[in-house]
Amino acid sequence: MELEFAKPLQAAPTPIPGLLLFDLPVHGDNRGWFKENWQREKMLAAGLPDFGPVQNNISFNEKAGTTRGIHAEPWDKFVSVATGRIFGAWVDLREGPSFGTVFTAELNAATAVFVPRGVGNAFQTLEDNTAYTYLVNDHWSAAAQEQYTFLNLADETAAIDWPIPLQRAELSDKDRAHPRLDQVTPMPAKKILVLGADGQLGRALRTAYAGQAHVEFATRADFDLAHPGTWPAPHWRGYSAIINAAAYTAVDKAETDQGRREAWAVNVTAVSALARIAAAHGITLVHVSSDYVFDGSAEVHAEDEPPSPLGVYGATKAAADAVVAVVPRHYILRTSWVIGDGANFVRTMASLAGRGIAPAVVEDQVGRLTFTEDLAAGIRHLLDTGAPFGTYNLSNTGDPLSWAAIARKIYLLAGRDAADIAGVSTAEYFADKDAAPRPASSSFDLSKITEAGFVLAPAAERLAAYLAR
Incomplete structure (x- = not known):
C-alpha cells in the first residue's frame, strides 16, 4: 500500500x-x-x-x-x-x-x-x-x-x-x-436518563420506553431539580441523552414571592446545570417548553417566533429555552395544554360532568390539547431517528378550540348536555382571583415535526380514547 x-x-x-x-x-x-x-x-x-x-x-x-x-x-x-x-x-x-x-x-x-x-x-x-x-x-x-x-x-x-x-x-x-x-456479552447501548419520571409526561415516557434496559427513570426523590448540589454524579459519558420531563408548572403560584423563587430554581437554574452537563459530555438534552413563552397575540406560533412571556412561569420557560438552545445537541419540544396520567383539565371536566355540575369555562383562550402519549412518542422519534437538533412544536392536531369548546366535547362524551358549559371571558373567570396572565392563542405551526416524519394524532380521537379509559 x-x-x-x-x-x-x-x-x-x-x-x-x-x-x-x-x-x-x-x-x-x-x-x-x-x-x-x-x-x-x-x-x-x-x-x-x-x-x-x-x-x-x-x-x-x-x-x-x-x-x-x-x-x-x-x-x-x-x-x-x-x-x-x-x-x-x-x-x-x-x-x-x-x-x-x-x-x-x-x-x-x-x-x-x-x-x-x-x-x-x-x-x-x-x-x-x-x-x-x-x-x-x-x-x-x-x-x-x-x-x-x-x-x-x-x-x-x-x-x-x-x-x-x-x-x-x-x-x-x-x-x-x-x-x-x-x-461475548454485547456492549449495551448508552443510557438515557429520564428526569421527572413520576409526572404526567414521565409516566408516558415509562410506557414509551417499556422494556428498554438502557433507559433509567429518576423521580424527584432520586434527582431533585430544586437542589442541584444533591444530584448524583454518574459516569456521564455513558449516557446518550437526558430527557427533562420535570418542571415547576404551578402557573398562578409562580406569581407569588415564594413561587417565583421556586419556579426560577427548577425551570432555569437546574436546567442550566443540566445544560452544562450535556455540553461537557456530548449528551443530547431534551427539554419540554410551553405555549406560555408567547403572549398569544399571534394566531399561530412558529418555532422561530421571539418569546414574549406574560408571567413568571412563561418567563422561566423562555429563559430555559435560551439556555438549552446553546447546547450543541438539543431538542426543545414546545407544547401546550398537556393531558396525561394525573390531575388535568380533562379529568376535572369529566369529574364535574359525572357529578352533574354545570361550570363556567373560559371561551377566549384557544389552542390544542397535547396528550402525553404523543409527546413521549415524539421525543422518542426525534432521538431514535437522529432528527436535526433544534426546537419543535408538538401538540395534537385538529381545529384549535377554546377551553369551553373542549369542555362541551367532554360533556357530550360523558353523556351530558353541552349546554351545561357556560362560556366566559378570561377576565370574568379570574375576577377577584390571584392568577397569572394567560396567552389568548396557544396554537402551533406543526409542519416542522411533521416533516421530521412524526405522525400526529387528532386531538378529538385522543380525547375520546382518554375518556373511554
Whole structure:
C-alpha cells in the first residue's frame, strides 16, 4: 500500500454502522510529508461525527507482526498512522442486528478510521517501528477498562485473515485468552436518563420506553431539580441523552414571592446545570417548553417566533429555552395544554360532568390539547431517528378550540348536555382571583415535526380514547 500524496479528504462507510474509513490529504516532497491528522471543521463536513475528543494516545510497535485486540471500548476513537503501516480489523460487538459484522482494511499515513463506541478493534503492524495515534472522547481509567468488551483474535466466526498469521505474531497473553464470539456479552447501548419520571409526561415516557434496559427513570426523590448540589454524579459519558420531563408548572403560584423563587430554581437554574452537563459530555438534552413563552397575540406560533412571556412561569420557560438552545445537541419540544396520567383539565371536566355540575369555562383562550402519549412518542422519534437538533412544536392536531369548546366535547362524551358549559371571558373567570396572565392563542405551526416524519394524532380521537379509559 503506497503512500499517496494529495488525495482529497473523504469518508467512506463500511459494513459496520458508524465505522468510517477516511482518506487524508498528505502533502510531501524531498523533505518528507505533512498532513492535517484531525481537522474538526473539514472532517465534520466530510461525515465525521462531532465526537469531542479529550485525550490523545500513541501506540509504538517495534516489530512487524505486533497484534493488539480485539477490544471494544466504551468511547469513540479516531485512529490514524503516524509512521509505518497497520492492518486493522473491526468487529461490531454492540447489542443489535449488526453484532458480529466484520470489516478489515490496511492503514498508512494517508488513511484513518473512526471507531464508534462498542465496535471491537484490533491492529497488526506490517512494518517495524510503526506508530499510530488515536483520539478518544473520554479519559482512560482503570474503572473505564472494566467496561471493555473483548473478542478472541482467532475467533472462527469472525474469521479474520491476518496478513501475518497469529502463530507468528507478537500477542499478549491477555489477548490470546479472550472469549469466542458466542461467549461475548454485547456492549449495551448508552443510557438515557429520564428526569421527572413520576409526572404526567414521565409516566408516558415509562410506557414509551417499556422494556428498554438502557433507559433509567429518576423521580424527584432520586434527582431533585430544586437542589442541584444533591444530584448524583454518574459516569456521564455513558449516557446518550437526558430527557427533562420535570418542571415547576404551578402557573398562578409562580406569581407569588415564594413561587417565583421556586419556579426560577427548577425551570432555569437546574436546567442550566443540566445544560452544562450535556455540553461537557456530548449528551443530547431534551427539554419540554410551553405555549406560555408567547403572549398569544399571534394566531399561530412558529418555532422561530421571539418569546414574549406574560408571567413568571412563561418567563422561566423562555429563559430555559435560551439556555438549552446553546447546547450543541438539543431538542426543545414546545407544547401546550398537556393531558396525561394525573390531575388535568380533562379529568376535572369529566369529574364535574359525572357529578352533574354545570361550570363556567373560559371561551377566549384557544389552542390544542397535547396528550402525553404523543409527546413521549415524539421525543422518542426525534432521538431514535437522529432528527436535526433544534426546537419543535408538538401538540395534537385538529381545529384549535377554546377551553369551553373542549369542555362541551367532554360533556357530550360523558353523556351530558353541552349546554351545561357556560362560556366566559378570561377576565370574568379570574375576577377577584390571584392568577397569572394567560396567552389568548396557544396554537402551533406543526409542519416542522411533521416533516421530521412524526405522525400526529387528532386531538378529538385522543380525547375520546382518554375518556373511554
